[in-house]
Amino acid sequence: MKRSLTRHSFRLASARAIPDARLRAAVRKTAGVLADMRAKTVASKPDFEALRDWGRSRKIEISGDLAKWADQFAANVERQGGIVHRAKDAADAGRIITEIAKAHGVQVAVKSKSMTSEEVGLNQLMQAAGVEVTETDLGEFIIQLADEHPSHILAPAIHRSQDEVRSLFAEKLCAPDNLDVEGMVRFARKVLRHRFLEAGMGITGCNFAVADTGTVTIVTNEGNGRMCTSLPPVHVALVGMEKIIPSIKDLPDFLSLLTCSATGQRASSYISMTTGPRRAGECEGPEEVHVVLLDNGRTNIAAGPWREILHCLHCGSCLNHCPVYNAVGGHAYESPYSGPMGTVLSSLIWGENIYPDLANACTLCGRCVDYCAVKVPLRSFHRTLRNRNRQATLKNLLPARLAAYPGSYRRGIAAARKLLRNKSLAPLLRATNQSAANWLSCRELPTPTNEQSFRQWWQQRIPNQQDPPQLIREEQPAKPAPIPGADRVPASPSEQELFELYRQRATAIGVELAEITPAQLAAQLQALIQAEAVSCTALPSGNWPPEILQQVTAILQASDSHLTTTEDNVHGNGWHLDDLINARLGVTWCNAFLAETGSMVFAAGSGNGTLASLLPEVHLAISSKEALFADLKAYFKANPGTPPSRLTQISGPSRTGDIEGTMTVGVHGPRRVIHWILATENNSSGKG
Amino acid sequence: MLLPSHVALFLTCSAETLYPAVGRACVTVLEAAGFEVAFPAGQTCCGQKWFNSNEPAEARILARHFLEVFEDSPAIVAPSSSCVDTVRNGYPELFTDDPALHKRFVALGSKTFEFCEFLDKAGIRQLPALPAPVLTTYHSTCRTLRGIGLVGVAEKYLQQLCGDQFVPLPNADTCCGFGGTFSVKLPEVSGQLLHDKLDAIVATRAEVVTALDLSCLTHLSNGAKRLGMNRQRFVHLAELMAEALQGGRA
Numbered sequence: 001m002k003r004s005l006t007r008h009s010f011r012l013a014s015a016r017a018i019p020d021a022r023l024r025a026a027v028r029k030t031a032g033v034l035a036d037m038r039a040k041t042v043a044s045k046p047d048f049e050a051l052r053d054w055g056r057s058r059k060i061e062i063s064g065d066l067a068k069w070a071d072q073f074a075a076n077v078e079r080q081g082g083i084v085h086r087a088k089d090a091a092d093a094g095r096i097i098t099e100i101a102k103a104h105g106v107q108v109a110v111k112s113k114s115m116t117s118e119e120v121g122l123n124q125l126m127q128a129a130g131v132e133v134t135e136t137d138l139g140e141f142i143i144q145l146a147d148e149h150p151s152h153i154l155a156p157a158i159h160r161s162q163d164e165v166r167s168l169f170a171e172k173l174c175a176p177d178n179l180d181v182e183g184m185v186r187f188a189r190k191v192l193r194h195r196f197l198e199a200g201m202g203i204t205g206c207n208f209a210v211a212d213t214g215t216v217t218i219v220t221n222e223g224n225g226r227m228c229t230s231l232p233p234v235h236v237a238l239v240g241m242e243k244i245i246p247s248i249k250d251l252p253d254f255l256s257l258l259t260c261s262a263t264g265q266r267a268s269s270y271i272s273m274t275t276g277p278r279r280a281g282e283c284e285g286p287e288e289v290h291v292v293l294l295d296n297g298r299t300n301i302a303a304g305p306w307r308e309i310l311h312c313l314h315c316g317s318c319l320n321h322c323p324v325y326n327a328v329g330g331h332a333y334e335s336p337y338s339g340p341m342g343t344v345l346s347s348l349i350w351g352e353n354i355y356p357d358l359a360n361a362c363t364l365c366g367r368c369v370d371y372c373a374v375k376v377p378l379r380s381f382h383r384t385l386r387n388r389n390r391q392a393t394l395k396n397l398l399p400a401r402l403a404a405y406p407g408s409y410r411r412g413i414a415a416a417r418k419l420l421r422n423k424s425l426a427p428l429l430r431a432t433n434q435s436a437a438n439w440l441s442c443r444e445l446p447t448p449t450n451e452q453s454f455r456q457w458w459q460q461r462i463p464n465q466q467d468p469p470q471l472i473r474e475e476q477p478a479k480p481a482p483i484p485g486a487d488r489v490p491a492s493p494s495e496q497e498l499f500e501l502y503r504q505r506a507t508a509i510g511v512e513l514a515e516i517t518p519a520q521l522a523a524q525l526q527a528l529i530q531a532e533a534v535s536c537t538a539l540p541s542g543n544w545p546p547e548i549l550q551q552v553t554a555i556l557q558a559s560d561s562h563l564t565t566t567e568d569n570v571h572g573n574g575w576h577l578d579d580l581i582n583a584r585l586g587v588t589w590c591n592a593f594l595a596e597t598g599s600m601v602f603a604a605g606s607g608n609g610t611l612a613s614l615l616p617e618v619h620l621a622i623s624s625k626e627a628l629f630a631d632l633k634a635y636f637k638a639n640p641g642t643p644p645s646r647l648t649q650i651s652g653p654s655r656t657g658d659i660e661g662t663m664t665v666g667v668h669g670p671r672r673v674i675h676w677i678l679a680t681e682n683n684s685s686g687k688g
Numbered sequence: 689m690l691l692p693s694h695v696a697l698f699l700t701c702s703a704e705t706l707y708p709a710v711g712r713a714c715v716t717v718l719e720a721a722g723f724e725v726a727f728p729a730g731q732t733c734c735g736q737k738w739f740n741s742n743e744p745a746e747a748r749i750l751a752r753h754f755l756e757v758f759e760d761s762p763a764i765v766a767p768s769s770s771c772v773d774t775v776r777n778g779y780p781e782l783f784t785d786d787p788a789l790h791k792r793f794v795a796l797g798s799k800t801f802e803f804c805e806f807l808d809k810a811g812i813r814q815l816p817a818l819p820a821p822v823l824t825t826y827h828s829t830c831r832t833l834r835g836i837g838l839v840g841v842a843e844k845y846l847q848q849l850c851g852d853q854f855v856p857l858p859n860a861d862t863c864c865g866f867g868g869t870f871s872v873k874l875p876e877v878s879g880q881l882l883h884d885k886l887d888a889i890v891a892t893r894a895e896v897v898t899a900l901d902l903s904c905l906t907h908l909s910n911g912a913k914r915l916g917m918n919r920q921r922f923v924h925l926a927e928l929m930a931e932a933l934q935g936g937r938a
Contacts, residue, residue: 011874018876323863327880360874363867363881364740365830384742392745400738400746403701404753409732413704420705435872442879443871443910446706454699454711458727469722470933474811 008354010361013332014324023159026660027151027329030158031320033661037264038317038371048260055257055374058250059311062242066302066310069211069244070293076214080276080642082289089296094125096292097203097236101131104234104288106200110192112218112225113137114205115153115314116240116294118336119349122203133203134195136224138188138667139658145172151330153337154262154316155658159329162660181662189667192224196668197581202228202286206239207313208254209291212247213275213643216291219258221269223654223669226614229274230646235286237274241298242310248643252632254313261373262315263657266505267597267632270669271649279645283566283574284609297349306381309344311374318368318378324361333358340368340378347385359385410455417448498595498628505598509652510665512674515625518548522555524676525620529561529585532618532672536562538575538583542608543591548622548678552587561585566607573607586612586670590621592639593675596631597651600675603639604646613650619670623677692762695806696726700768701733702902710767710902713930714803718765720933721812730757736774740868744782751779755796764800767926769901772802773835802832803926804900808841814848818932821850825857825894826925827885827908829901833861842900842925849932855892866907882911889920898925 017023042048062069074084087093101109109126111117111133123144126133135144139156143149145168150156157165162181169175175187204225208217216237218225229235245254251273259265278285302310319325319339330338335346335355343358362382369379402408419425426445429436439445493501506513516524529537537556541549556563564579592601600621602610613619629635632649654669665671695718699711718725735750754775758764766772776797783790801809826846832838846854865871865881872878885908889897897920899905909922 014874015876018880024880323865323881324874324877327877327884357873360870361877363830363863363865363870363878365863365867366834367830367861367863370834383740386740386742388742390743392743396743397746397749400735400743400749403733403735404749406730406732409701413701416705438872438875441875442882442914443907444913446906446910448706449709451708454704454708455727455729457708457712458715463719463725469720470816471717471721471807471812472814473721474813 006354007356008334008358010332010357013334014328014361017328017332022161023329024327026159026161028326030152030155030657030661031326033657034155034263034316035320035371038261038320039264041260041264041266045260051253051257052373052375054253056311058245059308059374062244062246063302063307063310066241066244066299069246070241073209073211073214073244074291074293076212077216077276077289077291078214080214080645081279082214082276082291085290085292087292087294087296090120093120093238093292093294093296094122097122097238098126098129098131100234100236100290101126101201102129104200106131106234108195108199109133109201109203110136110195110199110224110228110232111140112202112204112220112228113140113156114203114238115150115336116205116238117203118150119240119296120238120294122238131201134192134199136192136195136228136668137220137658138185138222138656141188141192142168142658145169149331150336151338152316152319153314153342154319155661157658159331160659162662165659181659182664184659185656185664185667192668196227196231199232201234201236202232203236203238204228206237206243207258208251209239209244210248210251211244215248215251215273215275215643216289217251217255218272218274219255219268219270220272221263221265221654222656222667223270223614224667226270226272226610226648227668229272230285230610230614233286234288234290235274235277236290236292238292238294240294240296242312248636249633252636255632257373258313258315261313261317261371265509265651267599267649267651269651269653269655273643273647273649274645275643275647276645281573281606282604282609282645283569283607284611285604285646301348305384306344306348308376309341309348309381311376312341312345313373314341315373317371317373321367321371323363323365323367333361340382341376344378344381344385352389359383414453417453420445420447421450493630495628498630499625502593502595502598502628505595506593506652506675507598509598510655510673511598511652512672513677514675515677515679517679518551521551521676521678525552525555525587526559528618528620528674529559532584534561534585534618536564536579536583536585538580538586538612538616539563539565540588540608540612541566542606544589545624548589552622556587566609575611580611580615583612583616585618585620586614586616587620587622588613590623590675591627592629592635593623593627594629594631594635594649597649599632599649599651601632601635602648602650603644605644610646610648613648614669617666617670618672618674620674620676623675625677625679693722694724694726694761695763695765696728696758696761698731698734698758698764698766698771698800699727700766700771700902702906703767706906707902707924710924710926713924713926714765714767716930716933717803717807717926721807721810723810726761728757728761734771734774736770736778737868739774739778739782747778748782751782751793754779755792758800759792759796762799763806764796765803765806766800767803767900767902767924769802769829769836769838770831770903772800772805773831775800777835802836802838802900804842804845805836805838807845815845815929816848816932817851818849818928819935821853822895823853823855823893824850824896824898824928825855825889825892826860827857827864827889827897827899827904828860829899829904830863832900838900842898845925845929846898849928855894857892858888864904864908866904868903871907879911882907883915886912886915886917890917895920896928897922898928900925
């Protein structure tokens with residue numbers, strides 16, 4: 001929400017921002033890194049353009065009937081045991097979430113980055129109600145410490161240099177003042193780990209709300225989203241109505257559009273799909289899941305000419321590619337939504353009285369449209385938001401009428417040519433005309449030469465009709481013959497090719513991949529425990545093929561490392577939390593991994609949660625080769641029906657680029673992700 | 689595509705006011721390619737300023753006048769991508785509530801071309817080299833790239849004109865900060881983008897800067913003048929072509 005409901009002036013805010021060269025350098029650096037990463041991935045995805053078209057047409061179906069999809073989503077959340085609240089505006093959303101907190105006696109809440117919550121001003125409302133909210137995304141954490149607001153929807157601390165973050169950490173957290181970026185990330189991990197464990201409530205936004213399953217999907221790289229949805233006993237998801245997509249079948253393509261456009265990742269490190277609360281027999285996950293479905297003007301926007309802004313995936317790509325955003329940074333927009341998409345959303349949500357000149361914050365260059373994940377016509381929207389409530393009067397039609405009348409037009413041109421040659425015009429204009437003075441602030445007045453006008457020349461000239469043409473007009477080459485077989489559908493890749501793709505993609509994002517035999521398992525595991533000086537290992541009991549679980553358990557019991565499992569809770573099924581927190585290594589059985597994105601997929605179930613792959617510093621996943629799928633689509637196809645309460649797609653280690661775009665691993669989740677594939681005769685688990 | 693041998697030149701208000709040489713160059717090149725050029729005397733301005741400010745009542749007045757002047761021309765050529773973009777893509781948007789008129793504007797737009805785009809469509813594949821080319825760079829303006837979608841054509845011609853003296857501009861697809869009324873509504877941001885673009889130009893060491901949009905060139909050249917940059921000459925690509933045809937700078 002706009003911090004104070006006073007009239008914003010982009011002119012003043014941008015004029016204040018421009019002299020700050022340090023700010024501009026920081027913004028350009030990070031935005032440039034993000035844009036380059038996108039370019040690299042898109043160049044290697046020949047189907048990306050078609051995917052953008054698909055995304056747009058699918059979104060048109062959705063925004064055409066928001067209410068229908070919202071009802072379907074709400075019904076399915078409730079069917080899965082979630083509780084749905086409808087919030088008509090920001091105040092409503094704040095009241096609902098505050099009341100949930102009070103009902104559970106929550107004093108400390110952790111929050112995963114959510115611009116929708118910024119739109120609502122949730123932190124202020126919660127704090128006023130006595131609930132302490134800690135931002136857990138590193139970028140959001142930094143700006144919360146600095147008592148600032150996000151300046152980019154994806155990288156909220158884009159405007160802060162690492163030196164500034166270092167001083168901030170030293171001042172507010174008593175951190176040593178000589179930490180490098182990795183050191184700062186490690187420090188934040190420690191501080192925030194405590195908050196996660198004491199929080200009574202996890203608050204998240206939502207990237208995609210799946211109508212036909214009631215699934216809330218959150219995309220993060222650090223792992224804080226997973227923490228917020230699995231550690232605290234209550235999870236509240238604040239979902240803007242526009243985040244709904246019809247079907248889980250749409251999810252993989254939308255995820256791909258989002259992450260490729262945002263950071264050039266084929267998949268973000270973590271994709272958390274939450275479908276209702278913890279189910280009977282499960283030992284992890286929140287006991288209550290609340291979904292707050294926010295309207296706040298969205299129904300009205302959907303009924304108007306700027307409806308397509310609701311298609312926005314909030315990927316941030318338009319910001320990264322906007323020359324104006326890159327020059328002034330996000331704060332000049334004085335809204336949680338900045339840059340091209342923010343200009344439209346802010347203007348529509350808060351109106352012309354609050355944001356009178358934001359639509360002018362655009363050169364109409366159109367670059368944002370080229371890089372938009374779902375081709376929102378942002379340029380056209382910026383234009384049509386200008387003067388949108390103006391009624392043309394006869395008086396202000398006069399200049400156009402004069403310009404359209406050849407006689408007055410010609411006299412006007414002649415007068416301008418004469419005036420502009422007059423040296424005393426510039427000082428006079430500067431003193432009397434604001435627009436001219438603004439032009440002259442960094443440019444001279446254009447001056448025509450003394451030569452005759454084009455019309456005079458045209459009237460006097462004798463057309464050259466004798467000489468043969470000097471330039472040869474070639475016939476257009478015929479359309480190239482279609483390459484035979486170019487339209488043939490490529491043969492589906494073999495298992496071996498898919499595996500090779502997985503190897504490439506997983507390795508590229510930092511997964512340590514090895515193929516080992518069951519006979520090598522003991523020696524390899526021992527070596528890992530020694531190398532990482534593991535004093536405690538977490539081993540969820542569910543999901544494993546029994547003979548492999550037996551083998552792994554035996555190895556771990558024989559090692560120096562203490563073993564903790566999901567059968568350790570004295571009250572029954574579940575972890576002994578203190579032991580789990582101390583575990584440095586988590587060993588899991590992974591029964592699905594995806595070639596296209598180099599990811600692993602973990603489904604919650606009895607004795608089988610997702611915490612062992614999240615809390616420890618090192619995550620070792622073991623699979624059989626048969627667990628390979630082409631991509632998330634193929635996985636959903638093989639596993640139809642109601643998704644598990646929590647389904648997590650993991651792509652490499654936990655990572656962040658929130659400090660100056662410097663990629664650092666191990667923020668909230670593991671810094672090492674190891675994947676051992678058993679070259680084995682043992683095929684007891686796998687597809688389907 | 690089949691192109692007529694008669695074309696109408698739409699000069700645009702900025703060329704009429706500031707750059708008569710660009711008009712003359714267009715005529716020289718089009719005639720050298722065997723076209724008979726007409727200059728409808730009733731032409732005025734395309735109304736881009738009103739269209740971009742979302743003042744549709746005003747923009748419609750100019751659109752109707754443009755239609756009246758040019759509807760009978762077999763093809764219309766203008767040395768400005770942004771004006772062509774307004775005619776081709778803007779005008780039809782102004783008349784969506786009048787199907788008959790809308791159809792006429794779509795037809796008008798489909799035969800209105802930017803100068804360089806027209807030469808390419810007309811099958812001009814080879815230009816003579818300039819007799820003494822100097823380092824030359826090219827600012828591919830936003831409306832050239834994204835408005836009319838002309839990519840690589842000017843660069844190809846520049847390679848023929850200048851040979852290895854043609855140097856591409858880094859960050860070519862970034863806006864120069866002109867943006868029509870943007871340049872006077874947000875002068876601080878406009879000035880910053882202007883200076884970024886001029887820095888990129890200086891880094892190429894080019895002595896000639898060309899583009900296919902006179903308004904961007906006006907902003908760049910007068911920004912350069914303010915900074916005392918007098919090494920560079922800012923010209924429309926048509927002028928370089930005319931120079932090559934006439935064997936040097938007139």
